[in-house]
Amino acid sequence: MTRALAVSFEPYGQLHFLAVGGRDYAPGDRVLYPSGGGLEVATVVWRGESDIGEGVPTCAGPATDSDLARDEEHQYRRARAAEVARALIRRHGLAMKLLAVDYLDDDGRGERLTVVYYRAPERVDFRALLGDLVRVLRTRIDLRQVGDRDAARLLGGVGMCGRVLCCAGHLRTVDPVSLRLARTQDVAANGTQHVGACGRPACCLRFEQDSYEDFRARAPRMGATVSTPDGTGRVVGYQVPLDAVVVADSGGERRSCPLGRVCPIRSGRALRRNEGVRTGQERPSRQGGSVRRRIRPRSDQERR
Template identity: 50%
Template sequence: MAVTFEKHGQLHYVDPAGHHVSVGDHVLVPTEEGPEVAQCVWAPEGVQQADFGELPACLGPASDADLARDKANRKFRSQARVVVNRLVREHELPMKVVGIDYLDRHKEFHREVVVYFTAPHRVDFRLLVRDLAKVLQARIDLRQIGARDATRVTGGIGNCGRDLCCSTHLTRFEPVAMRLAKDQDLPSNPLRVQGACGRLMCCLKYEHPLYQDFVKKAPKIGSRVKTPEGEGKVIGHSVPSDSVVVRVDGTGEVTRCLQADVCPARKAFDTRPRN
């Protein structure tokens, strides 16, 4: 099953371990700092073990005490963010806070507040750490992250209208090149194919094998094919729907046909002599 610690947040795959869990249920999931409350967003189902590897086991439903602790921690993170932003302004530091994490079961410290931020360069935040530790009464850990990680933390909506891949199902970032956009018949202007983080969209990378497989099987643009509507010429491809766009002879009608419904046709205007 899949769970998330934040609404519309990163998906984490978990072994139900025999527990009966439905979508929306709150369960306990093991982490490095101890069990934490997460919400089920993908009900348990059978999968191949090799596809997911060794999964952490669900520790069962979250109790009322677990839910109360989780609610209190969320409230503390919200209050801590207000404090951090205020002190950043007071110290006039060129940094932007993008996320706050709070650990109340740290192995070495009673309480720890982790602050994720972005900045154009290195920041001297020694005075900020001192003041934060005094106000929040906790150990402070400031971590500078890049644009892609910042977008993963904050989340958002992509060009496709769905939740960002990095903040939901992607587990690691891979390098993306403009060549991938060209292979997918997308604009060669980087500004047209960049994501919310300002870098090239991650989907260009993990969707690229689908386009490569499609090109191997689909008739080329300009080739002649036979379709249920008649013979015509291929004028475009539609990889997401596994279909080709054909202009039918005679009527000039443009139709979209599944690959399974088209087959090659001899060129209608091939007047070369044949032996």
């Protein structure tokens, strides 16, 4: 376990993790996050011990007054660039939606860079827009079209569970999600239970899949007869988050029982088969045997 920090660049924004350096920090502190564009000011929202793995950057220290002033200037430039970009998009009548704007005072080549993220149903001819943005903002411009999932990550929001979107919160990468995962987790493939705010299959289907696979490997099959502390019953449902199964007794009453207190009962057929193996009276297998068909010879009239 490593002492770690979770920081955010914006209120309720995506979480980024840092390894704690030689100092101690508290939630609310402003610290420096090393990124590809230099040191960025972020706010600590959590501290503790966690297995953050390898490749996580180390906190570059607390933010100074000059760092805070530089961050405030960057926020102003991002807000102005977004306002200018929206006005120019409307002027040119382009079918594109502005999502977010980022600003770097040093793009690695000694130039200032403004990155504009947008979404569009198809490719857009933005050559005239690009020239106007360069003349007004006087920086190098990078226009990036993103998909539905990345758009939801940039905009943020609240999912149907009432929490911040996973892609905008704790997920570092978004893996492809297929409808097969919805079927494995007993979610209607044609319903809205598995659809996220982006209109695509929800990301939570992906990182919950391992829990469902582990549960199904340990749980008795649906319809199996089991014994519980409350008596014998039949498995009629799964409760994966609770690590429990739903058992119905002979009267039809259903109870939730922890998986660790459920014991499958073998059927009489299986018991007789196992008993035959132990006593040496198992019926010989017909596998590998041959069955010959009797062919009646045809008469002379049938041959004609």
